[in-house]
Amino acid sequence: MAVANQSRAGASPQSAPSSRYKWIALSNTTLGVLMVTINQSIVLIALPDVFRGIRLNPLDPGNTGYLLWMMMGFMVVTAVLVVMFGRLGDMFGRVRMYNLGFAVFSLCSIMLSLTWMDGDAGAMWLIGWRIVQGIGGALLFANSTAILTDAFPVRQRGTALGINSIAAIAGSFLGLVIGGVLAPVNWKAIFLVSVPFGVFGTIWAYVKLRDNGVRRRARMDWWGNATFAVGLIALLVGITYGIQPYGTGVMGWGNPWVITALAGGVLLLALFAWIETRVAEPLFRLTLFRDRAFLAGNVASLLTALGRGGLQFMLIIWLQGIWLPLHGYSFEETPLWAGIYMIPLTVGFLLSAPVSGWLSDRFGPRKFTVGGALVTAASFYALMTLPTDFGYGVFALLILVNGVGSGLFSSPNRAEIMNSVPAESRGVGAGMTATFQNSSMVLSIGVFFSLMIAGLAQSLPHTMHDELVAQGVPAAQAEGIAQLPPIAVLFAAFLGYNPFRQLLGGILDRLPDGGAHLTSKEFFPHLIAGPFHQGLVIAFWFAVAACLVAALSSLLTDRVRRGHRAAAHESLGSELAAVAGEAGLAGNELVVPDEEFDAPTARDRRARDQ
Numbered sequence: 116m117a118v119a120n121q122s123r124a125g126a127s128p129q130s131a132p133s134s135r136y137k138w139i140a141l142s143n144t145t146l147g148v149l150m151v152t153i154n155q156s157i158v159l160i161a162l163p164d165v166f167r168g169i170r171l172n173p174l175d176p177g178n179t180g181y182l183l184w185m186m187m188g189f190m191v192v193t194a195v196l197v198v199m200f201g202r203l204g205d206m207f208g209r210v211r212m213y214n215l216g217f218a219v220f221s222l223c224s225i226m227l228s229l230t231w232m233d234g235d236a237g238a239m240w241l242i243g244w245r246i247v248q249g250i251g252g253a254l255l256f257a258n259s260t261a262i263l264t265d266a267f268p269v270r271q272r273g274t275a276l277g278i279n280s281i282a283a284i285a286g287s288f289l290g291l292v293i294g295g296v297l298a299p300v301n302w303k304a305i306f307l308v309s310v311p312f313g314v315f316g317t318i319w320a321y322v323k324l325r326d327n328g329v330r331r332r333a334r335m336d337w338w339g340n341a342t343f344a345v346g347l348i349a350l351l352v353g354i355t356y357g358i359q360p361y362g363t364g365v366m367g368w369g370n371p372w373v374i375t376a377l378a379g380g381v382l383l384l385a386l387f388a389w390i391e392t393r394v395a396e397p398l399f400r401l402t403l404f405r406d407r408a409f410l411a412g413n414v415a416s417l418l419t420a421l422g423r424g425g426l427q428f429m430l431i432i433w434l435q436g437i438w439l440p441l442h443g444y445s446f447e448e449t450p451l452w453a454g455i456y457m458i459p460l461t462v463g464f465l466l467s468a469p470v471s472g473w474l475s476d477r478f479g480p481r482k483f484t485v486g487g488a489l490v491t492a493a494s495f496y497a498l499m500t501l502p503t504d505f506g507y508g509v510f511a512l513l514i515l516v517n518g519v520g521s522g523l524f525s526s527p528n529r530a531e532i533m534n535s536v537p538a539e540s541r542g543v544g545a546g547m548t549a550t551f552q553n554s555s556m557v558l559s560i561g562v563f564f565s566l567m568i569a570g571l572a573q574s575l576p577h578t579m580h581d582e583l584v585a586q587g588v589p590a591a592q593a594e595g596i597a598q599l600p601p602i603a604v605l606f607a608a609f610l611g612y613n614p615f616r617q618l619l620g621g622i623l624d625r626l627p628d629g630g631a632h633l634t635s636k637e638f639f640p641h642l643i644a645g646p647f648h649q650g651l652v653i654a655f656w657f658a659v660a661a662c663l664v665a666a667l668s669s670l671l672t673d674r675v676r677r678g679h680r681a682a683a684h685e686s687l688g689s690e691l692a693a694v695a696g697e698a699g700l701a702g703n704e705l706v707v708p709d710e711e712f713d714a715p716t717a718r719d720r721r722a723r724d725q
Contacts, residue, residue, distance in 0.1 A: 152286030192249030194553035216254025221313030295451030346383030424559025436608025446611030463518025480527030487524025570650025
């Protein structure tokens with residue numbers, strides 16, 4: 116191979132990686148991925164304690180943006196940068212970029228745990244460092260899989276990638292539980308807990324990891340990167356502010372700045388697509404979409420990610436804000452128990468993803484992609500039929516089924532996509548798919564919150580007014596409180612906050628019971644339960660529709676475009692490597708292995724020669 120004679124990127128030529136080195140690479144990259152995915156979910160579950168810790172009032176409309184950016188800032192940055200950082204790893208050394216990511220992530224964890232400010236200043240400090248931490252996470256995500264690909268031979272590579280990806284999924288679950296345990300003790304501990312692991316991992320990676328893969332040096336597509344990054348950021352920022360109140364409206368879709376951001380983002384992404392068809396080494400190879408299997412598989416992947424991406428947020432609000440308080444849990448306990456009660460969702464995914472990958476190798480992936488999307492759609496429909504104050508056994512069964520459906524779909528879907536891509540384009544195809552899934556997570560949150568707020572706006576003001584008047588609150592005061600923005604009420608529930616002590620002030624003393632019932636932990640969740648369920652039904656109908664269209668799209672992936680020879684079928688381990696695709700765990704450039712280390716199979720040689 117001509118490319119095998121080129122020098123190693125970022126390292127001097129070395130002998131084939133030792134047996135010991137490959138396990139060092141696996142353990143270090145698994146630690147990095149586990150640390151980042153724990154951090155993503157630990158912040159989500161601990162936000163009630165964070166807001167209380169920095170003394171931010173969730174009812175203040177200006178604070179809504181802080182909450183959204185604490186949740187979504189990390190994901191936005193990761194979605195935008197993961198592909199570009201993969202290419203930079205090809206140019207300057209994957210281990211070097213990976214080490215930088217470990218160091219940046221660790222430094223940001225320290226700075227986040229040192230927060231001393233309250234109010235707006237404290238929120239901006241946290242958001243700023245979370246965004247920088249997202250840069251570190253993108254560096255780790257973009258290069259960890261490539262490091263493993265360099266270190267392991269073909270016969271073991273799938274297993275290594277599978278272990279790495281399963282760790283990422285486990286991290287998303289562990290973060291919920293760890294956050295629930297640490298946040299009530301000290302909210303800063305949710306950031307501090309990753310510091311020793313980050314410092315150790317940074318030093319370990321610097322000392323032990325090395326660039327030893329043979330690969331083509333890539334030229335940076337600067338115009339493509341710039342238009343893609345700015346366009347996607349504008350789009351995601353527009354969605355973030357579109358779900359916040361503007362003027363007299365409950366949402367900001369009429370805000371000129373939101374319209375400008377959305378329109379500008381779309382135009383820049385269209386310009387990006389035009390640029391990619393005219394550069395020698397594009398960031399995205401749009402010609403891959405000429406293959407029907409690649410196009411339909413990515414459409415199905417995007418739609419299922421849109422359908423389930425906001426599910427975790429809705430379930431946490433449902434549990435923390437309504438169900439747990441109604442069942443006697445204090446607001447200090449709800450983060451921990453919300454994480455525990457969501458365990459079936461993760462268990463279903465972890466059980467079904469490996470099995471579906473193995474079965475799809477034997478019976479073909481289409482049965483499992485279509486079936487998984489339909490099972491997921493059915494679980495969303497069943498969840499919307501539950502009352503807000505449900506029986507936990509039924510709820511646990513339904514989220515288990517939802518996890519099973521997602522697992523049935525994810526692994527075979529990834530195999531369909533990657534098996535439709537020519538071998539020389541697999542790295543680029545993987546990076547494109549990872550970017551779509553990362554972006555869809557943020558889009559999904561925006562869609563779910565928009566639909567939820569639209570549903571709340573229909574019935575919440577009337578319900579709140581009537582309930583307050585029934586408790587003896589004067590009609591004038593009840594009318595004013597009923598005009599609270601629905602998103603402020605939603606976030607108050609999410610943060611475990613009963614707003615009536617603050618909103619009613621001196622009126623409480625004039626009520627028959629001194630306002631004890633209005634300020635109890637049960638009254639506010641009971642008040643919003645009905646309107647919340649109405650909004651939840653609207654959001655879940657969107658999820659059902661997205662999953663049904665994904666099933667239809669999956670039906671179109673069976674045929675490969677005439678004249679195009681698909682790449683060799685992925686192993687189960689390689690399919691598992693995509694299970695955590697929404698975390699950005701995908702290669703971003705083709706790694707050409709050392710021939711003496713990674714000899715091609717006869718099938719590989721035949722495919723290459725043809």
